[in-house]
Amino acid sequence: MQGILDYSRSPDTTNSAAIDPLFNATSITNEAGKTDYSFYWSGTTHANWTDTPGSAGAYVSFGRAMGYMDSVWQDVHGAGAQRSDPKAGDPADYPEGNGPQGDAQRIYNAVRLVRGGDVTETPDGDPTAVGNPATSSTTSVQTTVVATPASQPGAPAGAPDLAAAATKLGITEDALKAALGDPSQGKPDFAAAATKLGITEATLMAALGITQP
Numbered sequence: 331m332q333g334i335l336d337y338s339r340s341p342d343t344t345n346s347a348a349i350d351p352l353f354n355a356t357s358i359t360n361e362a363g364k365t366d367y368s369f370y371w372s373g374t375t376h377a378n379w380t381d382t383p384g385s386a387g388a389y390v391s392f393g394r395a396m397g398y399m400d401s402v403w404q405d406v407h408g409a410g411a412q413r414s415d416p417k418a419g420d421p422a423d424y425p426e427g428n429g430p431q432g433d434a435q436r437i438y439n440a441v442r443l444v445r446g447g448d449v450t451e452t453p454d455g456d457p458t459a460v461g462n463p464a465t466s467s468t469t470s471v472q473t474t475v476v477a478t479p480a481s482q483p484g485a486p487a488g489a490p491d492l493a494a495a496a497t498k499l500g501i502t503e504d505a506l507k508a509a510l511g512d513p514s515q516g517k518p519d520f521a522a523a524a525t526k527l528g529i530t531e532a533t534l535m536a537a538l539g540i541t542q543p
Contacts, residue, residue: 331372331390331442332412340393340409341366347392348409351441360396361434362403364439368440369415376414386414389439397430406431417440418424498537501527 340348349357360366369389376386390412397406407413413417415437424435492510498501509523520540524531535541 332371334442335390335392335410337410342394342405342409348390351426355392360394360403361398362396366395366396369395369413369434370442371415371512372412377413385416385418387417388414390413395436396427398427400435403434406433490524490540492538495537495539499527499529499534518524 334353336350337345337350339346339351341364343377349355349367355367357365358368369391372388372390374388375384376388377383378386391407391409393409394405395409395411396403396412399406413433415435417437419437421435421436421437427433430466444448445470492506493503496506499506503529509526510518510520511523520534521531524534
């Protein structure tokens, strides 16, 4: 999440999210009634010392990092800040935020997947107000670049069936996966994979059902 932040951008300086312009970011209305941009969940649990450790997750604010201080909602931490929210619950239970700086507790944060793989784009959500989940009971999913590696659950139609390809090649699926490498690191080097398996690249591509340009 930190890697796609752009600290030269913010709602107050560029009227945009503090995010690399490659990514779209749908606006929301924040606690102060201003046009703003979402908090985005990371995949990291926030280690804490409360009665319920692990109940909060870390997020990154791509807009104002709001807090309730001096009896008013304001940008306490700045665009690009990393804070934490409860993983579940009702934002209405925190009308004046939480903690000494009154950090906004939205809970229904946005998610953005940025792994390598075949890229498709989801439809826009419509998070018109804080705490209004657009497309899910637990998360507010906005215009998001979603990259799903082939053979993973939810892979786009036409992604290679590695189990079937392995059967065609007379090898185990694990051996095929090992040759192709980690899908999160980008497009496989099919020539190198074929060499590891002792076959031609054309044979490998045919088994995977991929047409070479």
